[in-house]
Amino acid sequence: MAEIPKTPLLDELEKGPWPSFVKEIKKAAEKNDMAKGLLGQLETSYREKIGHWKHGGIVGVMGYGGGVIGRYSDLADKFPDVAHFHTMRVNHPAGWFYTSEALRKLCDIWDEHGSGLTNMHGSTGDIIFLGTTTDQLEPIFAKLTEAGFDLGGSGSDVRTPSCCVGQARCEWACYDTMALTYDLTMTYQDELHRPAFPYKYKFKCSGCPIDCVASIARADMSIIGTWKDDIQVDAGEVKKYADGGLNIDKLVCANCPTKCMDWNGKTLAIDNSNCVKCMHCIRVMPKALRPGKERGATILLGSKAPIVEGALLSSVLVPFMEMKPPYQELKDLVEKIWDFWGEYGKNRERVGELIQRVGLGNFLEAIGLEPRPEMIRRETETPHGHWAAALPEAFAAGDQEELRRVEIS
């Protein structure tokens, strides 16, 4: 085995209280040459202030179109151990819950066939196996399958759905995020493994409007729990908060976005018809207030990073949908969207960009949804776009011709 290279710059990153990724690479390097190679190449990057990875070629496992990111060094002669350094994306268990057994199994596989380095987890949520060679892909895949794991997505397919901890440990979860995430992952196996879309498609499930999985910012489809009826109030606990010194007027009511709460020093009145389920009052007084009982989710569409047409947040498609297995209403909607996107989406056009290009009105028509004012944030409108919109669909042409009198001399 080669020696661990000298890394004076990286060594600086072993200092300080936050856990050090350099220490982690060094740990792996104690037993793995690829990790040594990575240390050497990364030190070079630190010295030269530039990355040394080349564009990936297409690598993968049989029958799957996604799940592996090919990666090659441009300093292969200096660091032959990382000449090939592909990552594998492994679909994580919903909510990122593990048994120690499962963790050890993953380690065994990866110690045998890869660099011994991982990300727990990648930004999309996968377990990232960081660095291996092409010949190891199939053996790894076989052992993962055996251990009950599967690959995640990459390329133009469904990406590994992810969710917040939800009902497993959160009192605010308005539906079972982990169950839905598992169901979507299973239902859309084909779409996950065989890239056939115009571009990637991400699902993220949050149990309530707090959105602990940042679904509204980074999922093509954001499924965010909410409720329809009244906030559940425990008046006794409200009083305890007040007695405990909480300034309910200033910290709760005045911060309510619709000013629909009123505290008269004794009772808390909520005009639930104007509550927009922002969760603020509930998070300030979790013992006293809870989401209502008629629960479901808001379905939003289209968030993404800035390339090409600008960063997007997801926008409201269905203000409220029940979230009960088998989630048929949701799946019907998903499939209608995919049909339309598959037919009209341009190469590398995310669904959010498509909607902007064809217009939300036309998109709704195509997928068979009624337009609703909840879909629109009118503060940002300028009174121009509507000239076209102000046109009722179709008019019988013809008869007006006669009436027309404008003659140009």
Add this chain to the structure above:
Amino acid sequence: MAEIPKTPLLDELEKGPWPSFVKEIKKAAEKNDMAKGLLGQLETSYREKIGHWKHGGIVGVMGYGGGVIGRYSDLADKFPDVAHFHTMRVNHPAGWFYTSEALRKLCDIWDEHGSGLTNMHGSTGDIIFLGTTTDQLEPIFAKLTEAGFDLGGSGSDVRTPSCCVGQARCEWACYDTMALTYDLTMTYQDELHRPAFPYKYKFKCSGCPIDCVASIARADMSIIGTWKDDIQVDAGEVKKYADGGLNIDKLVCANCPTKCMDWNGKTLAIDNSNCVKCMHCIRVMPKALRPGKERGATILLGSKAPIVEGALLSSVLVPFMEMKPPYQELKDLVEKIWDFWGEYGKNRERVGELIQRVGLGNFLEAIGLEPRPEMIRRETETPHGHWAAALPEAFAAGDQEELRRVEIS
């Protein structure tokens, strides 16, 4: 003289409590044939639900490029009296103040040479002489000049500047709007009468942020009074309002857009450093509160109607400028803007559209103003536009070439 035509439809508009324009046309028709023709043609429009005016040709008075709108009927055979029916735009006195003498003088001229119908006033603010023939234009113009009146703008020129009543009768006016309007009208006589711009250019002057002349919505340059120092407070009068039953907490403080006011039941505290001069508190308690003493105006640019690039509100160019004769700073700014617009503006491109096309940053550079955060409303930003903006002006190319290591195999 012809008979007054039968107008059964228009007659319906003589009913009801609001003063009737039909009665006005009939009054004029008692002594004027053009007004009779107008009645007849308008009745036809009411019957057929369509206008009967044709595009105007170019008509005007000697030496002037603007001020007259040519208008011809497409029913000239039926209504020969309005075959030609041009309007003249007459520059109004600042603040629309008249002596009875001036009014009678205008009537005399118009009764002699036109239809006897006017708009007091047009939307831009002009006195509109509604309906005359080409041969009457020069005599009217001569008599107007003699009476101390001048034509207003039309076409691609400066339009008649207008202003709110300002210091003449309003306690909130932060500068003398009437004086500025008069000064601008006089200074830019040439630009008003001889269209040489890419398109129209409107000035509107409001004495304070209440903006009673709707300057921010419909002027290429909006000059809106404001102040820099503290709101003047008469504590005694505040108390009187409170004693009189005004809920200061709810109606004043809670409506302050920056929540920078605090009423403890006795005194009103204002954090003036966070006051955005919205005028709300002042308009609720005009006896107690007044704008500060260090007064001037905010200069905003670019509002317009929707055609072509979308409706615009004016946007902040100079957050605060002193407004004292001879208004040199303002005029220097105006002229720099005109220079740039004249050179780079496309045909029929308003200055607000030009700024959007070239970008505010470049526009500022061109007219020599520093960028300031006051110019920007960041709530509406998406994090895309900045990729380009994030680029410092210029880099020495060259030296980096050597360091580049990315080689494609």
Add this chain to the structure above:
Amino acid sequence: MIKKNYGAWKYHEILSAGVMVHVAESGDKVFTVRAGSPRLVSTQTIRKFAEIADKHCGGFMRFTSRHNAEFMVTEESKVKPLVAELESAGFPVGGLGNAITSIIHTQGWVHCHSAATDASGIVKCVMDDLFEYFKTTELPGKIRIALACCLNMCGAVHCSDIAILGIHRRPPKILDASLKRLCEIPNVVASCPTAAIRPATKDGVPTVEIDENLCMFCANCFTVCPALPINDPLNDGVSIWVGGKVSNAMSEPRFSKLAVPFLPNNPPRWPEVVAAVRNIVEVWAKNARPFERIGDFIERIGWPRFFQMTGIEFTKQHIDDFKHAGLTYKRSTQLRHG
């Protein structure tokens, strides 16, 4: 009096519908009486104004930025006779304070070739109907109505509490025979904001063609070229926009938004337009909090509720499809349910 106290006014008070007083630092007072005017006035009427000014106001008067007539007197005792004279001459006194004042408007069929509807006629009908609100000072706040007879929007209606806007709904007709003679084809092509117009040749004559799917009926091409008439008795009509404002008081200036995509031209009394405006005014008058303009009110209750309360149907037409449209999609879960 005005000259003497120029720039030295101290405060004002609204005394009754159409009457206010300004008090100067010097203690001087000026009483203003505001009277409605049809804006389109004959010289007879102007002479009448002059006569009243002479009789009551030392020969002075002014007009407001919304085309009302204002008469000023310096003693309270002179207010009553002045009001009486104005009313009896047919000029109702009002429109001051928290009231509905005159409707800003444009030419319509009276003088413009572009008009998709009449201006003065609708204004007359709506003001007749809302007259009670001209005569009050008790509304939650001010309310500004404006009308423009085509998208050129000479009334600058785009920031009004309620905007009445004439619209076309068919592409222009192309008068192939006269087009080349009357218009510069490159200018015509360039005038179209949606690039719907292309040069073409028909029967050997140069003309243009219009892609009907792209045309948004803005009439900008007609403005530059008379051979593209767009007026159309069947399909022209009126749309209604709400929630705009100009003043910076409390909230920032904002654009009006589409409420009713289309109402027919139904002269002489436009009952559909009158009813639609009244409906919106009443929902606001009953439910708004003090100082809330229509837009502030809607901002607080949310657009979905506004549609619910007014019974106006939300349709595809309400969804913006201009190039900034994406910014108008609702990108949060802050929604009212049930």
Add this chain to the structure above:
Amino acid sequence: MIKKNYGAWKYHEILSAGVMVHVAESGDKVFTVRAGSPRLVSTQTIRKFAEIADKHCGGFMRFTSRHNAEFMVTEESKVKPLVAELESAGFPVGGLGNAITSIIHTQGWVHCHSAATDASGIVKCVMDDLFEYFKTTELPGKIRIALACCLNMCGAVHCSDIAILGIHRRPPKILDASLKRLCEIPNVVASCPTAAIRPATKDGVPTVEIDENLCMFCANCFTVCPALPINDPLNDGVSIWVGGKVSNAMSEPRFSKLAVPFLPNNPPRWPEVVAAVRNIVEVWAKNARPFERIGDFIERIGWPRFFQMTGIEFTKQHIDDFKHAGLTYKRSTQLRHG
């Protein structure tokens, strides 16, 4: 325990830095201990986590959506030994409640070909520096920091309280010789959001040319074509964005806005970036009201004041020039003066 009370949790309380308890309807309690992780972890470390889970938590653990490790116990007495063991193994306990938690980040020079900066390195330096805030629960509210090493933004940083974003500042280099072989020219041309790329022929070989004035250095062309390398040691670096958020609590989700247009890549400790982040955190920590995220705080005081308080210079780079830019111009007189 979690299975038993699944969907039947009643409330939670934050007990100390990194420790909270959830109480179920049944009265059962679960105590969660959150520990920081470098995300890039060796199998040794994962085995260590498994060992701790076995020893303290019946063999279970989880990771959070921000890559922290969470360990759950059902008795309060078990919390202290668990915390002690995690700390001694080098995994600091904290990041819960009103604290700074781990920085979401991406690959950087560790694994990506696109990176304009390193990811893990900057994150380590910033977290070392802000460590006191990981160990507290006393900040005005939550603060979320994220880093992405290029505009692809795999960290989805665009809605973060503070976003650290790697940027390029030069157009791609064109490797004419290999371009035709490696890339589909029409795809390359189509990939450019600003239409800066045109097909061209050099020395008889088909290639592309790039209009340097149009290029905004987004690297999208490089993503589709390896023959357009854009990485550049001199001109690559970091920009800083502030005020974004994701949650719907109080205010709606919003994008981060540009604060610092450029800071150099200065490995191994990136002192300029560390100082810039700390400065922003401190201005917020000292001046924000309870529950105000950075964006809420700035919204209240206004951007001009934010620039003043942080001493960050406002430059032309801060003015948006993308196609929606007009919507970002301030269109009211609501300004703070003096």
